[in-house]
Amino acid sequence: MSLRIVVTVKYVPDATGDRHFADDLTVDRDDVDGLLSELDEYAVEQALQIAEDADDAEVTVLTVGPEDAKDALRKALSMGADKAIHVEDDDLHGTDAIGTSLVLAKAVEKAGYDLVISGMASTDGTMGVVPALLAERLGVPQVTLLSEVSVEDGTVKGRRDGDAASEQLEASLPAVVSVTDQSGEARYPSFKGIMAAKKKPVESWDLGDLDVDAEEIGLEGAWTKVDSATERPARTAGTIVKDEGEGGKQLAEFLASQKFI
Amino acid sequence: MAEVLVYVDHVDGAVRKPTLELLTLARRVGEPVAVALGNGAGDTAATLAEHGAVKVLTHEAAEYADYLVVPKVDALQAAVEAVSPAAVLVPSSAEGKEIAARLALRIGSGIITDAVDLEAGDEGPVATQSAFAASYTTKSRVSKGTPVITVKPNSAAVEAAPAAGAVEALAVTFSDQATGTKVTGRTPRESTGRPELTEAAIVVSGGRGVNGADNFSIIEALADSLGAAVGASRAAVDAGWYPHTNQVGQTGKSVSPQLYIANGISGAIQHRAGMQTSKTIVAVNKDPEAPIFDLVDYGVVGDLFDVVPQLTDEVKTRKG
Ligand SMILES: Cc1cc2nc3c(=O)[nH]c(=O)nc-3n(C[C@H](O)[C@H](O)[C@H](O)COP(=O)(O)OP(=O)(O)OC[C@H]3O[C@@H](n4cnc5c(N)ncnc54)[C@H](O)[C@@H]3O)c2cc1C
Numbered sequence: 361m362s363l364r365i366v367v368t369v370k371y372v373p374d375a376t377g378d379r380h381f382a383d384d385l386t387v388d389r390d391d392v393d394g395l396l397s398e399l400d401e402y403a404v405e406q407a408l409q410i411a412e413d414a415d416d417a418e419v420t421v422l423t424v425g426p427e428d429a430k431d432a433l434r435k436a437l438s439m440g441a442d443k444a445i446h447v448e449d450d451d452l453h454g455t456d457a458i459g460t461s462l463v464l465a466k467a468v469e470k471a472g473y474d475l476v477i478s479g480m481a482s483t484d485g486t487m488g489v490v491p492a493l494l495a496e497r498l499g500v501p502q503v504t505l506l507s508e509v510s511v512e513d514g515t516v517k518g519r520r521d522g523d524a525a526s527e528q529l530e531a532s533l534p535a536v537v538s539v540t541d542q543s544g545e546a547r548y549p550s551f552k553g554i555m556a557a558k559k560k561p562v563e564s565w566d567l568g569d570l571d572v573d574a575e576e577i578g579l580e581g582a583w584t585k586v587d588s589a590t591e592r593p594a595r596t597a598g599t600i601v602k603d604e605g606e607g608g609k610q611l612a613e614f615l616a617s618q619k620f621i
Numbered sequence: 622m623a624e625v626l627v628y629v630d631h632v633d634g635a636v637r638k639p640t641l642e643l644l645t646l647a648r649r650v651g652e653p654v655a656v657a658l659g660n661g662a663g664d665t666a667a668t669l670a671e672h673g674a675v676k677v678l679t680h681e682a683a684e685y686a687d688y689l690v691v692p693k694v695d696a697l698q699a700a701v702e703a704v705s706p707a708a709v710l711v712p713s714s715a716e717g718k719e720i721a722a723r724l725a726l727r728i729g730s731g732i733i734t735d736a737v738d739l740e741a742g743d744e745g746p747v748a749t750q751s752a753f754a755a756s757y758t759t760k761s762r763v764s765k766g767t768p769v770i771t772v773k774p775n776s777a778a779v780e781a782a783p784a785a786g787a788v789e790a791l792a793v794t795f796s797d798q799a800t801g802t803k804v805t806g807r808t809p810r811e812s813t814g815r816p817e818l819t820e821a822a823i824v825v826s827g828g829r830g831v832n833g834a835d836n837f838s839i840i841e842a843l844a845d846s847l848g849a850a851v852g853a854s855r856a857a858v859d860a861g862w863y864p865h866t867n868q869v870g871q872t873g874k875s876v877s878p879q880l881y882i883a884n885g886i887s888g889a890i891q892h893r894a895g896m897q898t899s900k901t902i903v904a905v906n907k908d909p910e911a912p913i914f915d916l917v918d919y920g921v922v923g924d925l926f927d928v929v930p931q932l933t934d935e936v937k938t939r940k941g
Contacts (some may be wrong), residue, residue, distance in 0.1 A: 375754070375871075375890050375891065376890055379753040379756070380753070380757070381752075381757065385759075399872070456731070457722070457732070458725065458726060458731065458732065461726070480872065483871065484753070486871065486894075487718065487722075487734045487735070488715065488719075488734075489719060489721075489722035489732070489734060492718075492719035492722045492723050493722050493723065493726055495723075496694075496722075496723040496726050496798075497726070499798060500801070501689075501801030501802040502689060502690060502691070502719070502801070502802055503689070503802050504689075504690075504719065507865075517805075520689075521865065521866065522714075522715065522716065523714055523715070523716075523810070523866070524632060524809060524810060525807045525808060525809045526807070526808045526810070527689075527804050527807050527808075528804065528805045528806035528807070529802055529803065529804060529805070530802070530803045530805050531801055531802040531803065532801075535801075535802075540872065541872045542865055582731070582764070583725075583731030583732070583763060583764060583765035583766065584731040584732065584733055584761055584762070584763050584764060585761060585762055585763075585764045586759050586760070586761045587747070587760045587761060587762065588759065588760045589752065589757050589758070590757065590758050590759075591757055592751075592755060592756055592757060592758055592897075594915075595902070595915070595916055595917075595918075598902075598914075598917040598918040598920060599918070599919050599920070600909070600914055600917070600919075600920040600921075600922060601919075601920070601921055601922070602909075602921075602922045602923065603921050603922060603923025603924070603927060603928050605927075606931075607905070607921040607922075607923045607927065607928040607931065607932075608921075608928045608929065608930070608931025608932035608933075608934070608935055609931060609932075609935050610921065611903065611905070611919065611921050611928065611932050611935075612932055612935035612936055612939065614903070614918075614919040615880070615903070615936070616939060618880075618901060620823065620879070620880050621936055621939050621940060
């Protein structure tokens with residue numbers, strides 16, 4: 361039977377742009393260009409490699425997000441994914457990680473899966489908890505933060521480099537995996553890939569298709585509340601000196617004046 | 622006063638510093654009750670009591686080391702049910718965040734991750750977080766259930782606050798999911814003898830400008846003269862010059878030391894994300910236009926191969 365891989369991807373504001381909050385304290389998506397989160401490219405890459413090693417596999421990319429999020433799906437399709445699912449609904453605006461994991465879980469179940477692969481975190485929210493939440497909701501093993509991953513005979517194996525130790529992990533499919541940016545460079549879409557992506561199917565689902573109540577998601581349904589967001593004051597301009605042979609000594613003098621030495 | 626659960630990060634009974642910082646924050650919101658799991662859990666009690674834990678709930682079982690994350694979630698859930706706390710605080714490590722998230726979902730509570738400060742508020746604890754590579758500061762709270770909050774290292778001072786620290790056995794029944802992901806091998810990270818990167822008061826980092834693995838000895842020498850931890854940019858890590866465990870930035874460690882010294886690092890947004898909240902920032906870079914200079918309290922425009930060894934010598938001389 362074919363190995364069904366679903367890759368969850370997020371459309372995020374470009375980190376090199378001037379990111380800020382909108383009036384309702386959600387991420388402002390209007391003023392900064394969006395793109396497929398770079399950290400999700402690693403997930404797409406590992407999915408494609410696992411699919412290439414399997415006899416028969418299908419890679420579906422799934423995103424929850426506004427209309428423009430289709431760009432993220434196109435990028436993943438042009439890298440080589442087979443099809444895409446876009447969950448879009450006006451009620452989704454302001455959904456937190458808990459709510460997002462609900463929508464993703466319902467969508468993954470509806471799509472059918474043996475393996476879910478996510479990036480290690482989004483580059484905007486940076487919480488890094490959605491894969492764990494997804495595993496909890498789906499009731500399947502969580503095999504997360506892998507810098508190496510492989511699938512064989514219905515078992516997923518991988519290496520997780522933690523703070524205290526590097527661990528070898530193993531779980532039976534179905535499972536939820538997340539991969540880090542150490543898992544291997546993501547491929548660039550080829551011209552052929554970009555052309556082919558235009559013909560690949562992109563399904564659109566809304567919350568009704570997924571039996572998700574509007575109360576459970578969105579800004580109102582969020583279980584956390586942001587009370588304020590203030591721009592960090594620019595750091596006061598420091599002293600910059602040019603090294604004329606005494607730069608190290610001058611720096612030492614500064615450190616001593618600050619009581620570091 | 623309401624009780625606050627604090628999840629204890631320890632290695633065979635040795636409590637790691639971020640947990641002691643959590644006890645400081647927990648005391649602002651209620652009475653700290655610590656939860657220590659796995660091998661050596663009982664040995665944590667004395668240290669935790671010294672820093673304010675009124676109770677230490679312990680449970681030792683092989684599952685905590687043999688399976689990923691879920692056994693710890695089961696135990697923390699049992700602790701929440703036993704104590705009915707006002708909040709649950711967990712250190713913001715990769716694993717800590719995963720444990721906290723699953724716990725929050727199970728108990729129907731909101732979760733806040735990577736808090737850098739915590740205060741009591743009328744509607745429950747208020748957490749301060751940094752957003753968008755620390756260019757914003759937000760204040761948030763959990764609006765549903767028992768607040769579950771993960772806190773970054775170096776967010777509070779470790780304070781002595783002697784309390785009873787009475788040890789109680791926690792009753793835990795593991796869920797069906799507990800044994801889902803097996804840990805089949807474990808290679809402990811070798812100790813360098815230097816302070817832990819996320820916990821260090823001073824961090825000395827090297828980037829692409831260091832230009833080679835061997836040259837990192839210059840960075841290490843400066844770090845050792847100051848008793849500092851060593852960090853690296855992703856460019857240096859990707860080049861294979863320094864281990865990934867030392868990477869500072871969005872996909873590495875987030876550090877917030879008293880002093881951060883960046884050498885041969887340009888200051889890309891993803892690097893800044895991991896060090897921008899440092900108290901004092903110093904940089905050595907030969908390019909006067911490098912964005913890192915926008916952040917510094919003191920910067921030297923120059924060749925690091927001249928400046929850094931001279932600085933190291935001067936530090937040694939001054940320290941005698
Ligand atoms: C999704 C994503 C995640 C990322 N995560 C991280 C992360 O966690 N951490 C991170 O660091 N980066 C991260 N990056 C990469 C980041 O964008 C930069 O590429 C990286 O930080 C650059 O490292 P660098 O400053 O060492 O190198 P460069 O940008 O090449 O800068 C080198 C600097 O060294 C200076 N220099 C050269 N020679 C000397 C000399 N002899 N003396 C003094 N100065 C010298 C140069 O003037 C230059 O400013 C990430 C990128 C992406 C897309």
